[in-house]
Amino acid sequence: NAGVTQTPKFRVLKTGQSMTLLCAQDMNHEYMYWYRQDPGMGLRLIHYSVGEGTTAKGEVPDGYNVSRLKKQNFLLGLESAAPSQTSVYFCASSYRDSLNSPLHFGNGTRLTVT
Amino acid sequence: TQLLEQSPQFLSIQEGENLTVYCNSSSVFSSLQWYRQEPGEGPVLLVTVVTGGEVKKLKRLTFQFGDARKDSSLHITAAQPGDTGLYLCAGPENTGNQFYFGTGTSLTVIP
Numbered sequence: 001n002a003g004v005t006q007t008p009k010f011r012v013l014k015t016g017q018s019m020t021l022l023c024a025q026d027m028n029h030e031y032m033y034w035y036r037q038d039p040g041m042g043l044r045l046i047h048y049s050v051g052e053g054t055t056a057k058g059e060v061p062d063g064y065n066v067s068r069l070k071k072q073n074f075l076l077g078l079e080s081a082a083p084s085q086t087s088v089y090f091c092a093s094s095y096r097d098s099l100n101s102p103l104h105f106g107n108g109t110r111l112t113v114t
Numbered sequence: 115t116q117l118l119e120q121s122p123q124f125l126s127i128q129e130g131e132n133l134t135v136y137c138n139s140s141s142v143f144s145s146l147q148w149y150r151q152e153p154g155e156g157p158v159l160l161v162t163v164v165t166g167g168e169v170k171k172l173k174r175l176t177f178q179f180g181d182a183r184k185d186s187s188l189h190i191t192a193a194q195p196g197d198t199g200l201y202l203c204a205g206p207e208n209t210g211n212q213f214y215f216g217t218g219t220s221l222t223v224i225p
Contacts, residue, residue, distance in 0.1 A: 004156070033212070040123065042202060043157070043215035050211060058212055090156050102147065103204075103213065105156025 002026050006091050006106035013081045013113045021076040021109050023091030031094045032074040033058075033103065034066060036087040043090065049074055081113045117141055118203055118216035126222040130192050135219040137203035138185045144206060146186045147213070148177055151200040193223045 004025045013019055023032065030051050035043040045058030049068040063085060065077045074093075078085060089109045095101040121136050137146065145164045149157035161170050163179035163186060170177045174197075176189040190197055203216040 031211075035215075040217060042118075042120075042217045043204075045212050045214075048212055056211070092156070102159035102162070103149075103157070105158070107155050 004091055004093055004104050004106040006089075006109050008109060009107070010110050011112070013078075013111065015082060015113060017081050018077070018079050019081065019111075020078075021089055021091075021111075023074045023076070023093075023106060025072055025074075025091075025093040025104070027093060027095070027104065028071070029093035029095050029104070030071075031096065032068065033092045033094075034064070034074065034076045035090045035092065036060065037090060037108070038087050046076065046089075081111075083113045085111065086113045087111060117214045118205060120201075120203060120216040120219050122219060123217065124220050124222075126224065127193055129194060129223055129225050132189070132191050133193055133221070134187055134189045135201055135221070136185065136187050137216050139205065140184065141205075142183050144183070146179060146183075147204045148186070148188055149202045149204060151202060151218075152198075157200075157202055190221075193221075195223045195225050197221060198223050 007022045033048040034046040037043050044060050046064050047058055047066040049055045052071040055066045067075045091106045092103040094103050118139050147162045148160045150160055151157040161177045166181045166183045168179045174191045178187050201219045204213045206213055
């Protein structure tokens with residue numbers, strides 16, 4: 001089983017450039033999430049989706065946009081990258097509400113903005 | 115504002131020693147989860163605790179949920195190098211639609 005797959009694994013951007021991170025899950029999970037992980041900060045939720053066609057803001061949504069056009073895919077976009085967005089980005093999915101099922105994470109995308 | 119505070123932030127111990135890491139909050143959580151993350155990978159769920167005072171064991175790992183459901187601890191007995199990793203606690207927001215993660219404890223077990 002592939003589980004949760006994130007692409008790309010690494011990316012370097014210049015300030016002002018745009019990019020899209022792709023997350024794909026093959027577990028038929030309803031819920032999907034995008035987190036960023038920074039040293040000493042743990043994981044912080046950027047955006048999440050409770051089903052196809054729906055998205056919602058998390059703790060740190062500014063500067064990011066998301067789309068969930070298909071149940072298995074959750075895209076994270078940066079329209080104009082800033083050095084503060086240098087981070088490791090993790091996508092996760094869960095079967096229903098996260099209270100009763102674990103989060104399944106991808107292996108992350110390391111993004112550097114110069 | 116960090117809802118879940120973990121301590122210590124870093125821990126380096128010798129193989130065979132025991133250790134405890136803590137996850138504390140001023141908020142009540144309906145449940146708490148513990149994850150372990152290895153370098154270059156995403157976090158992987160270890161356990162979910164649901165009932166106040168609950169104790170769960172996973173081989174040499176013992177997890178406890180505080181009576182008031184505001185805190186949790188993870189105790190490792192006779193630590194091994196394979197226990198090295200980042201340990202994260204996480205608790206659900208009221209609607210259950212999102213999880214808050216703690217700041218993490220980075221554990222290194224020296225052979």
